[in-house]
Amino acid sequence: MFYLAIDILGTIAFAISGVLIAMEKKLDLFGVFIIGFVTAVGGGTLRDLLIGNVPVTWIKEPVYMVTIAGTVIVAILFVNKLKYIRKSLFLFDTIGIGFYTLIGIEKGLSAELTPIMCIALGTITASFGGVIRDILCNEIPVVFRKEIYATVCILGGAIYFLLLLTPLKADYAFVVSIISIISLRILAVKYKISLPNIYRS
Amino acid sequence: MFYLAIDILGTIAFAISGVLIAMEKKLDLFGVFIIGFVTAVGGGTLRDLLIGNVPVTWIKEPVYMVTIAGTVIVAILFVNKLKYIRKSLFLFDTIGIGFYTLIGIEKGLSAELTPIMCIALGTITASFGGVIRDILCNEIPVVFRKEIYATVCILGGAIYFLLLLTPLKADYAFVVSIISIISLRILAVKYKISLPNIYRS
Amino acid sequence: MFYLAIDILGTIAFAISGVLIAMEKKLDLFGVFIIGFVTAVGGGTLRDLLIGNVPVTWIKEPVYMVTIAGTVIVAILFVNKLKYIRKSLFLFDTIGIGFYTLIGIEKGLSAELTPIMCIALGTITASFGGVIRDILCNEIPVVFRKEIYATVCILGGAIYFLLLLTPLKADYAFVVSIISIISLRILAVKYKISLPNIYRS
Numbered sequence: 001m002f003y004l005a006i007d008i009l010g011t012i013a014f015a016i017s018g019v020l021i022a023m024e025k026k027l028d029l030f031g032v033f034i035i036g037f038v039t040a041v042g043g044g045t046l047r048d049l050l051i052g053n054v055p056v057t058w059i060k061e062p063v064y065m066v067t068i069a070g071t072v073i074v075a076i077l078f079v080n081k082l083k084y085i086r087k088s089l090f091l092f093d094t095i096g097i098g099f100y101t102l103i104g105i106e107k108g109l110s111a112e113l114t115p116i117m118c119i120a121l122g123t124i125t126a127s128f129g130g131v132i133r134d135i136l137c138n139e140i141p142v143v144f145r146k147e148i149y150a151t152v153c154i155l156g157g158a159i160y161f162l163l164l165l166t167p168l169k170a171d172y173a174f175v176v177s178i179i180s181i182i183s184l185r186i187l188a189v190k191y192k193i194s195l196p197n198i199y200r201s
Numbered sequence: 202m203f204y205l206a207i208d209i210l211g212t213i214a215f216a217i218s219g220v221l222i223a224m225e226k227k228l229d230l231f232g233v234f235i236i237g238f239v240t241a242v243g244g245g246t247l248r249d250l251l252i253g254n255v256p257v258t259w260i261k262e263p264v265y266m267v268t269i270a271g272t273v274i275v276a277i278l279f280v281n282k283l284k285y286i287r288k289s290l291f292l293f294d295t296i297g298i299g300f301y302t303l304i305g306i307e308k309g310l311s312a313e314l315t316p317i318m319c320i321a322l323g324t325i326t327a328s329f330g331g332v333i334r335d336i337l338c339n340e341i342p343v344v345f346r347k348e349i350y351a352t353v354c355i356l357g358g359a360i361y362f363l364l365l366l367t368p369l370k371a372d373y374a375f376v377v378s379i380i381s382i383i384s385l386r387i388l389a390v391k392y393k394i395s396l397p398n399i400y401r402s
Numbered sequence: 403m404f405y406l407a408i409d410i411l412g413t414i415a416f417a418i419s420g421v422l423i424a425m426e427k428k429l430d431l432f433g434v435f436i437i438g439f440v441t442a443v444g445g446g447t448l449r450d451l452l453i454g455n456v457p458v459t460w461i462k463e464p465v466y467m468v469t470i471a472g473t474v475i476v477a478i479l480f481v482n483k484l485k486y487i488r489k490s491l492f493l494f495d496t497i498g499i500g501f502y503t504l505i506g507i508e509k510g511l512s513a514e515l516t517p518i519m520c521i522a523l524g525t526i527t528a529s530f531g532g533v534i535r536d537i538l539c540n541e542i543p544v545v546f547r548k549e550i551y552a553t554v555c556i557l558g559g560a561i562y563f564l565l566l567l568t569p570l571k572a573d574y575a576f577v578v579s580i581i582s583i584i585s586l587r588i589l590a591v592k593y594k595i596s597l598p599n600i601y602r603s
Contacts, residue, residue, distance in 0.1 A: 339542045
């Protein structure tokens with residue numbers, strides 16, 4: 001119940017981020033819904049496919065589609081106000097990343113994967129929705145260019161597995177890791193920390 | 202047998218639409234074949250992956266690949282004549298959409314999914330081949346921009362489930378829904394009905 | 403053991419080709435790693451998904467991710483020298499294509515597919531990593547435009563199945579087919595053989 005509530009919050013935040021970008025691209029109503037939808041469920045869908053968890057989560061649980069449809073309608077109605085709350089969006093998005101990363105890791109542990117693979121799955125869950133969104137909008141995915149986005153997921157995942165080596169309970173390690181991801185992302189954006197671009201000028 | 206014949210007709214129509222676009226993009230022979238192929242099987246492949254119906258249909262049934270290879274060869278040989286029959290292409294394409302939507306819905310019912318998910322699967326089956334085609338050709342998918350395409354699939358799916366609530370036999374409901382999709386699409390294009398673009402100018 | 407060694411060599415070659423292209427696109431460190439990663443595992447991942455071999459190979463076998471991570475680090479450190487060894491890269495890449503095609507065919511045979519489907523799976527294994535790489539970098543996939551790339555995979559696959567009809571042992575047919583693919587690709591590039599573009603000017 002607690003996990004579901006958090007998952008839904010993340011879904012809403014990601015759906016809104018997709019809607020905003022789809023509207024910038026001047027897509028029609030269906031396009032806006034689809035971009036919102038894939039941004040919200042794309043990462044979890046790829047994760048489910050890769051580990052063979054099919055039918056994928058959003059097909060088994062209609063709550064995701066209903067949530068996203070409602071979110072898109074509300075987002076379109078209140079789009080002018082949304083522009084003023086981009087900062088809270090960033091916060092929701094960041095919360096979503098934190099929880100999605102750990103949810104992906106948990107799915108990897110259930111499938112008895114190694115920690116490296118679990119962290120990879122967590123990162124895919126948190127970041128791939130945005131990748132699909134950008135591909136559908138014909139952009140080089142922003143996550144590859146200037147966001148310290150996936151790096152934060154990887155760090156958070158590493159923190160989780162390090163904490164599991166301590167006497168700390170798994171549940172607390174889970175929460176601490178989520179908070180770490182959220183904090184690191186906020187700090188990275190606040191202080192404009194990014195990965196170096198690896199090229200010769 | 203009846204379903205297979207219809208499915209093959211839809212496959213041919215979608216393959217031709219892919220060939221025409223690939224040739225506009227000046228792809229080579231292999232590129233033209235691949236674009237024809239993914240346009241024809243892309244939607245059904247994503248549907249199969251999402252619900253765990255693997256190996257996916259076109260791998261289990263070689264008839265699809267043979268049909269598409271033959272279609273691409275014929276389309277390339279008669280490309281100049283194809284330009285004059287774009288209207289019949291639109292008709293074939295529309296027939297394909299109608300049947301693909303209902304075939305996708307049937308697959309969803311076989312997997313015991315809810316009506317909303319069945320309609321989503323039908324829409325994916327009918328429209329995602331074109332989305333992959335456009336991504337591979339480096340375009341924003343046309344279905345997101347100006348076509349009342351997926352909307353018609355969704356309406357047709359809704360009609361099907363409404364008809365199932367009446368005393369009408371399922372087979373008749375199936376056929377009536379297909380005819381509804383085809384008619385709605387023709388009317389929408391004839392009268393230039395499209396979804397509103399959701400943006401501020 | 404022999405197969406694994408070859409597979410790893412192909413993985414390294416494909417990862418390096420991804421790194422070089424990602425750096426031309428000025429992606430950040432994470433982007434460079436991901437493009438190297440998908441170039442190396444993308445084809446095998448799509449093959450595994452299509453036939454239902456899940457979790458996909460790179461999730462079950464951490465050796466691939468470790469290999470790619472190491473390759474990306476080394477490639478970035480020695481990028482200036484890499485520019486001078488593009489010819490050996492072409493050779494590694496070509497070796498990779500040869501082995502990936504036959505590995506894909508073997509997976510198809512294990513899944514009891516027809517020869518046509520096996521060749522399709524081999525071609526997907528060898529070429530789809532490059533397709534995903536180009537899509538993520540916002541390019542029309544090069545394989546669709548001017549490379550006689552997939553054609554060579556298909557020819558090599560056809561040679562393999564023809565040889566299986568002879569008294570030649572399957573293992574020798576495997577090796578001869580790989581050598582055929584490598585030779586055909588080198589000859590095609592040396593003599594600038596390419597598929598005709600199918601369009602009116």
